[in-house]
Amino acid sequence: MVVPLIDRFRADPRTPLLLVSGTALFALALNLYGLLIGITIVISHLLYLPIILASFYYPRRGVWFAMGISAIYFTMIAATRSGYPEDLVSAAARCGMFIVIAFVVSYLSLRLKENEQRVVLAKEEWERTFDAVPDLIALIDLNHKIIRVNRTMAEKLCLRPEQAVGLHCYEVIHCTDAPPDICPHLKLIRDGNEHTSEVHEDRLGGDFLVSVSPLRDADGIMIGSVHVARDITERRVLEQEMASHNRELLSVNEALEQVNKKLNILSSVTRHDILNKITALLVYLELSQELTKDPFLLEYIHKEIDTIRSIERQIDFTRYYQDIGVRSPEWHDVSSIIRSVAAQLPLEAVNLQVHLDGISVFSDPLIEKVFYNLMENSVRHGEQVTAISFSLQKSADALTIVYEDNGIGIPPENKEKIFIRGFGKHTGLGLFLIREILSITGITIAETGEYGKGARFEINVPKDRFRQSVPSTDGQ
Numbered sequence: 001m002v003v004p005l006i007d008r009f010r011a012d013p014r015t016p017l018l019l020v021s022g023t024a025l026f027a028l029a030l031n032l033y034g035l036l037i038g039i040t041i042v043i044s045h046l047l048y049l050p051i052i053l054a055s056f057y058y059p060r061r062g063v064w065f066a067m068g069i070s071a072i073y074f075t076m077i078a079a080t081r082s083g084y085p086e087d088l089v090s091a092a093a094r095c096g097m098f099i100v101i102a103f104v105v106s107y108l109s110l111r112l113k114e115n116e117q118r119v120v121l122a123k124e125e126w127e128r129t130f131d132a133v134p135d136l137i138a139l140i141d142l143n144h145k146i147i148r149v150n151r152t153m154a155e156k157l158c159l160r161p162e163q164a165v166g167l168h169c170y171e172v173i174h175c176t177d178a179p180p181d182i183c184p185h186l187k188l189i190r191d192g193n194e195h196t197s198e199v200h201e202d203r204l205g206g207d208f209l210v211s212v213s214p215l216r217d218a219d220g221i222m223i224g225s226v227h228v229a230r231d232i233t234e235r236r237v238l239e240q241e242m243a244s245h246n247r248e249l250l251s252v253n254e255a256l257e258q259v260n261k262k263l264n265i266l267s268s269v270t271r272h273d274i275l276n277k278i279t280a281l282l283v284y285l286e287l288s289q290e291l292t293k294d295p296f297l298l299e300y301i302h303k304e305i306d307t308i309r310s311i312e313r314q315i316d317f318t319r320y321y322q323d324i325g326v327r328s329p330e331w332h333d334v335s336s337i338i339r340s341v342a343a344q345l346p347l348e349a350v351n352l353q354v355h356l357d358g359i360s361v362f363s364d365p366l367i368e369k370v371f372y373n374l375m376e377n378s379v380r381h382g383e384q385v386t387a388i389s390f391s392l393q394k395s396a397d398a399l400t401i402v403y404e405d406n407g408i409g410i411p412p413e414n415k416e417k418i419f420i421r422g423f424g425k426h427t428g429l430g431l432f433l434i435r436e437i438l439s440i441t442g443i444t445i446a447e448t449g450e451y452g453k454g455a456r457f458e459i460n461v462p463k464d465r466f467r468q469s470v471p472s473t474d475g476q
Contacts, residue, residue, distance in 0.1 A: 016057035024050035035080040055105035066102030070095035141224040144168050156204050184212045188225050206233035278312050327365050329441050334359045341372040353389040358469040364440045373430040382407025399466045401459040409451040
């Protein structure tokens with residue numbers, strides 16, 4: 001073939017040099033002989049051969065070589081045919097043609113070399129990329145024979161890349177005499193479509209995600225497939241560990257649910273029994289109160305009754321506290337909850353304003369106790385509260401629900417103490433309970449009002465714990 005022959009000539013730098021110089025000396029000698037015997041035209045065409053060869057193999061020197069050949073040839077014409085001007089003109093024209101031919105061939109040779117270099121660079125880059133890919137890649141023909149593998153695939157097969165060429169893929173990969181039914185390459189041959197599957201392969205030492213895509217020639221005819229296998233062994237082990245961990249967590253959660261259920265039942269039964277005993281004790285104290293007229297004894301009985309009623313309220317309060325965190329948090333429409341719990345309180349003389357339409361928060365289902373206790377505290381401790389309002393403030397990172405009343409407010413030294421369990425009047429647990437309920441989903445509460453002008457509580461909701469379906473109506 002012509003191209004391999006040219007490549008062999010180029011491979012040895014001495015061959016083109018000998019070829020060019022040999023043909024040049026032969027053509028010049030033959031021309032000199034022809035001129036001496038009177039032949040001036042035909043033999044000169046032999047000079048095209050060394051000029052073309054020189055321009056092809058040494059394109060940057062081809063024109064200079066042609067000029068040198070032309071000078072020698074014209075000198076021979078001038079020396080042998082000086083008495084024939086027409087021969088000198090003809091020789092000069094031929095010399096010009098020599099130079100033009102050299103220029104054209106040199107230009108084409110340079111372009112050819114540039115294209116060859118680009119092809120070589122592209123081939124080298126493709127081979128580097130092909131071998132650098134960590135996945136196992138093989139080109140397989142329609143007879144299940146390996147056309148080419150990358151370095152990763154060859155290393156897995158304990159072969160050199162060139163040793164794998166021509167082997168049947170099922171022999172070297174699966175160690176079988178025929179392709180298995182799960183072979184994606186076999187499926188591709190049957191229907192011509194891409195296929196992907198997860199397989200475990202002992203020969204390659206792990207689990208792999210295998211995909212095959214049709215390999216086509218320049219005419220679009222399928223000649224095989226591109227077989228890519230990605231090692232997913234670590235991922236599979238991690239998935240198994242995660243599944244095992246999830247099963248353990250599920251088992252733990254189920255156990256915790258059972259424990260919580262039993263504790264709640266125990267707490268409910270115990271509370272019920274204690275309240276029954278307290279009720280009986282109150283009955284006896286009230287009977288004792290009717291049976292005596294001694295003022296000192298009556299005073300003690302009154303204090304005992306007040307103490308027992310306080311104990312009764314605290315025990316009754318635990319019924320709400322035991323349910324905190326038992327049920328999963330949910331989305332709650334704030335405005336609806338507020339209006340619902342407000343109907344349970346004596347707010348006939350209170351102007352209630354709620355500007356939270358469309359606001360929902362993700363919180364514990366006991367959030368209704370938050371708003372109930374806030375309004376109950378205002379009525380119980382605010383000293384003639386006539387106005388209560390709910391509004392909101394928004395920032396880039398959070399939403400703040402603002403609760404305000406026009407009561408007496410909270411003294412500065414008590415703004416944080418009111419959230420401590422047991423602080424204050426009544427049970428001392430209302431605001432403590434509020435903070436506990438809100439904290440389950442990362443919501444915080446703080447008292448920011450000015451003493452003497454009313455209470456003000458700011459409920460700060462993180463950005464991922466609220467959503468707004470319609471614009472608010474509070475002017476924010």
